[in-house]
Structure formats: structure tokens, C-alpha cells
Amino acid sequence: MKNLIKVIAVIIGLALTAFIFLMLYVQTNWDRKYDSPYPDLKASTDSAAIARGKYLVYGPAHCASCHISLDDYEAMEAGEQVPLKGGEVFNLKIGVLTAINLTPDKETGIGNLTDGEIARAMRDAIGHDGRVLPPFMPFKLMTDEDVIAVLSFLRSQTPVSNKINKPEYTREGKWRLSTGSHQPRIIEGTPKKSIPREASVVYGEYLVNTVANCVGCHSVASIEYGVKEFEFGPLSGGVQFGGTNVNNYRFITPNLTPEKQTGIIANWGEEAFLARFKQGRIYENSPMPWGSFARMDEVDIRAIYRYLNSIPPIAHKIEKTVYGPGEEIPSF
Ligand code: HEC
Ligand code: HEC
Structure with missing residues (x-):
């Protein structure tokens, strides 16, 4: 009996010591610093x-x-x-x-x-x-x-x-x-010097995946864990915004791939896509920066449309993108 008590005391003691060390570790290490070379780019007055x-x-x-x-x-x-x-x-x-x-x-x-x-x-x-x-x-x-x-x-x-x-x-x-589980996200690749601004797939790819970050919101798992891990495939939608409180508006991003049954824009023509972007925000609380995107010029919006139509179609059904107060979001 005495031995058992001793063993339990030792285990508790060890656990406590480990816990204290862990807390000390977090306290002394959370403010860690990262380093990388500064890009050699300078502002101009042009x-x-x-x-x-x-x-x-x-x-x-x-x-x-x-x-x-x-x-x-x-x-x-x-x-x-x-x-x-x-x-x-x-x-x-x-x-x-x-x-x-x-x-x-x-x-x-x-x-x-x-x-x-x-x-x-x-x-x-x-x-x-x-x-x-x-x-x-x-x-x-x-x-x-x-x-x-x-x-x-x-x-x-x-x-x-x-x-x-x-x-x-x-x-x-x-x-x-x-x-280190929250650390600077590494995006592979070498930046180009410039890309011609025209309504091309190449320029659209650049806008969607780099400049406007459509990919960040319209692909599951990309927001927290980096662009490499896409649960259903890039740009196939399904990211939820607005928290879990059913008294609020909540949103789920639509599938932007050109899949005929489940892609939201697969049956929109280029002019309808252009008109939707020029219209701007419909839902007051939508996290999509519609106001900023409405300022994009025609060339950019057309380039985005052409790129989205060039990517592999992914069947990923998003029932609905907007859930009003009181509406339950079905699990999918
Ligand atoms: C989705 C929101 C969001 C967008 C879009 C965004 N930022 Fe930020 N930015 C933030 C937040 C939040 C911080 C502060 C982060 C922190 O303190 O950890 C920040 C920090 C910064 C910093 C501070 C870096 C430092 O040394 O502390 C710079 C510079 C910056 N942003 C530039 C930009 C530029 C330029 C753009 C557009 C090309 C941009 N941001 C777009 C949210 C954003
Ligand atoms: C900050 C997150 C975020 C970003 C960035 C974002 N979206 Fe969205 N998007 C959403 C959400 C949430 C919805 C659903 C709510 C809504 O329609 O506003 C949505 C809806 C849409 C819709 C459907 C609109 C409709 O009328 O049904 C299209 C098309 C779309 N996004 C395309 C894009 C494109 C293209 C980009 C990049 C240029 C982009 N999104 C960037 C979050 C985002």
C-alpha cells in the first residue's frame, strides 16, 4: 500500500514538474523571431x-x-x-x-x-x-x-x-x-519581375492565387494551414465564415471550378461574371471584399473568369452560400 502511494506521488510529482517546464517553455519561447533576406525592391516616385x-x-x-x-x-x-x-x-x-x-x-x-x-x-x-x-x-x-x-x-x-x-x-x-505550429507560411516559388496585364489565363492565375487571394477563401484548409493542403482541391469552395452562432449571418464559399453541376460560375457567361463583380456587395456581412473587387477593371475581371474556366473541374457540392439568423448549416 505504502509503495503504491509512493508511486502515485512520484507520478504526480513528475507530471507537475513536466507541466511547470512546459509553461516556462511557452513563456520564454512564444516571442520567437524569424528571419529571411529583405527583397531588394525600392519605392519610386514614378x-x-x-x-x-x-x-x-x-x-x-x-x-x-x-x-x-x-x-x-x-x-x-x-x-x-x-x-x-x-x-x-x-x-x-x-x-x-x-x-x-x-x-x-x-x-x-x-x-x-x-x-x-x-x-x-x-x-x-x-x-x-x-x-x-x-x-x-x-x-x-x-x-x-x-x-x-x-x-x-x-x-x-x-x-x-x-x-x-x-x-x-x-x-x-x-x-x-x-x-512553431504558427509560423510564417512558406509559399514555394520565385516571384517574376512582371506579368503582362491582359485578359489572359496567365494573368488571371496571378490575380486569383496571388494578388486577390481568391484561393485563400475558396479552398478548404488553405486559410490556416497553407496553400499546399487542400481537402477537396483548390478553389472548390466550402470554407465557413461567421462563427457558430446561429443568430448571426454565416457564409460558405461557393465552388469556383468550372464543374457543370456544382460550380457556381460554370453556367455564368463572361458578361454575367463581369456584371456580378461590378455590382459589388449584396450581403452586408459577407467577408468577401466585394467593394475592393468592384474597383477592378474589366481586363482583370475577364482574366479571372478565363483562368477559373481553365482549371480542372472539381465536383464539390455547396448547398447554399448564405445562412441567415436562425438557419442551421447542414453538415457536409
Ligand atoms: C485580411 C486582412 C489584411 C489584408 C488584405 C492585408 N493586411 Fe496587412 N496586416 C493585417 C493585419 C491584421 C496586420 C497586423 C498583424 C500582426 O500584428 O500580427 C497586418 C500587418 C501588415 C504589415 C506590418 C508588418 C510589420 O512589420 O509589422 C504590413 C507592412 C502590411 N500589413 C501591409 C499590407 C499590404 C501592403 C497589403 C496589401 C497588398 C496588406 N497588408 C493586406 C491585415 C491585412
Ligand atoms: C475573404 C474571403 C473571400 C475572398 C478573398 C474571396 N471570396 Fe468570393 N466569396 C466569399 C464568400 C464568403 C462568399 C459567399 C457570400 C457572398 O456571396 O458574398 C463568396 C462568394 C463568391 C461568389 C458568388 C457570388 C454570388 O453572387 O453568388 C463568387 C463568384 C466569388 N465569391 C468569386 C471570388 C473571386 C473570383 C475572388 C477573388 C478575386 C474571391 N471570390 C475572393 C469569400 C471570399
Whole structure:
């Protein structure tokens, strides 16, 4: 009997020690830093580069749908050039992250970040301080020309002072940061210098998979785990947004592949696709940045349509994409 008590005490003691070590490990390791070379790209004052950058930021690359104050959201969607002063809050499992002030203000914005630091954040998801950034900016393969355009536009803005809260990580977030399960997402490939802007499959592929990140929202598992793991195949839809509360609107992304029975656009013509994008937002809470995409020009929208029609059809039935308050989402 005594021996049994001893054994149990030793086991409890060991478990407790292991737990304390684990907590210490998380406490000392969650703030780990990453490194990668800074892209050798510099902002220019060329007016064509600045105009292209502004188009990308407010249009297909939709930086403006996150890096503004929520008070300005409606005006941004309506086509106004609201300041990129940051402040939108993202409540994630790993913590509360706030989109930073992207205006060139020295104290509160990107005034003290170098071009290399900003370009690396876009391409490698590593912050200026070496911190891992969320997989919201998967611009690894954005061409040199377009990254330069974005940098040139960002530098050309009027500075706006707006102090942004530092990220606050949850216990789960710190655990994932310390164990490296939340780390900069690696997107394979080498960025090109430039890609001709025309209504081609090649340019459409670039917009869908790199600039506009359609692939991130319209493919299961790509948001959290990286582009390589697609449960049903790329662009076949099925990602749920809006949480589990049935009193809210919730959304499921449609299948964008050209599969006749289950692909949402498989039976839309190119003109209908163009018209849908020009129409913009229908559902107030849809996470799709419709306002930004409505600013895309015809060439870009046609390129996207042509690319989506060139990819392998995948049969993946999404019953419905919009669930109103009180509606149960069937499991599928
Ligand atoms: C889906 C929302 C979203 C989009 C789209 C987005 N960002 Fe961000 N961005 C964020 C959030 C949130 C943070 C803060 C992350 C953190 O603190 O961990 C951030 C951080 C940054 C940083 C800070 C890096 C650092 O050193 O700390 C830069 C630079 C940046 N974004 C640039 C851009 C640019 C340029 C675009 C468009 C080409 C863009 N972002 C698009 C949400 C977004
Ligand atoms: C941030 C996530 C997100 C991104 C990025 C995104 N979508 Fe969506 N998309 C959704 C959601 C959610 C829905 C369903 C709700 C709705 O229709 O607004 C949707 C709906 C659609 C629809 C159906 C619209 C309708 O009228 O039924 C099409 C077509 C579409 N997306 C294409 C695209 C293309 C092309 C891109 C890239 C240029 C893209 N999406 C980027 C989340 C996203």
C-alpha cells in the first residue's frame, strides 16, 4: 500500500514538474523571431508606379479592406480613397490582431519601416521585428513590379497619426507560437519581375492565387494551414465564415471550378461574371471584399473568369452560400 502511494506521488510529482517546464517553455519561447533576406525592391516616385500601386491597394490586393478604420468601411466600399490608417480588429483563436497604420506617419505608421521590411512582410509573412504575421498577406509571388508599385503608392500618401494596439496573443496562440505550429507560411516559388496585364489565363492565375487571394477563401484548409493542403482541391469552395452562432449571418464559399453541376460560375457567361463583380456587395456581412473587387477593371475581371474556366473541374457540392439568423448549416 505504502509503495503504491509512493508511486502515485512520484507520478504526480513528475507530471507537475513536466507541466511547470512546459509553461516556462511557452513563456520564454512564444516571442520567437524569424528571419529571411529583405527583397531588394525600392519605392519610386514614378507616377505610373504610384497609380498602379493605388489600384492594387484599393482594388484586387484589397489591402484597404483591412488597413482602414471600420468607421471608413462603407466609404471605402463605395469607392472613396479613405486613409489607410489601420485599426480594424481581428479576433482570432491565436489572439487579437489589429491591422496596422499603413500611412507614412513616423510615430504610428510605416514611416520608420524600410522598403525591404515592408516587402518582406508581404512576401514572407515576417514582420519588421521578426514576428510571424497572420496568413492574410500571401503576396510571396507578387511580381517585383507590383511590389514596387505598392511601396511607391504607400510612400506617396499623406501621413495620418493613428496609434494601433499591439497584438495580444491568447494562451493557445502563445502555445502555437512557442511550438512553431504558427509560423510564417512558406509559399514555394520565385516571384517574376512582371506579368503582362491582359485578359489572359496567365494573368488571371496571378490575380486569383496571388494578388486577390481568391484561393485563400475558396479552398478548404488553405486559410490556416497553407496553400499546399487542400481537402477537396483548390478553389472548390466550402470554407465557413461567421462563427457558430446561429443568430448571426454565416457564409460558405461557393465552388469556383468550372464543374457543370456544382460550380457556381460554370453556367455564368463572361458578361454575367463581369456584371456580378461590378455590382459589388449584396450581403452586408459577407467577408468577401466585394467593394475592393468592384474597383477592378474589366481586363482583370475577364482574366479571372478565363483562368477559373481553365482549371480542372472539381465536383464539390455547396448547398447554399448564405445562412441567415436562425438557419442551421447542414453538415457536409
Ligand atoms: C485580411 C486582412 C489584411 C489584408 C488584405 C492585408 N493586411 Fe496587412 N496586416 C493585417 C493585419 C491584421 C496586420 C497586423 C498583424 C500582426 O500584428 O500580427 C497586418 C500587418 C501588415 C504589415 C506590418 C508588418 C510589420 O512589420 O509589422 C504590413 C507592412 C502590411 N500589413 C501591409 C499590407 C499590404 C501592403 C497589403 C496589401 C497588398 C496588406 N497588408 C493586406 C491585415 C491585412
Ligand atoms: C475573404 C474571403 C473571400 C475572398 C478573398 C474571396 N471570396 Fe468570393 N466569396 C466569399 C464568400 C464568403 C462568399 C459567399 C457570400 C457572398 O456571396 O458574398 C463568396 C462568394 C463568391 C461568389 C458568388 C457570388 C454570388 O453572387 O453568388 C463568387 C463568384 C466569388 N465569391 C468569386 C471570388 C473571386 C473570383 C475572388 C477573388 C478575386 C474571391 N471570390 C475572393 C469569400 C471570399
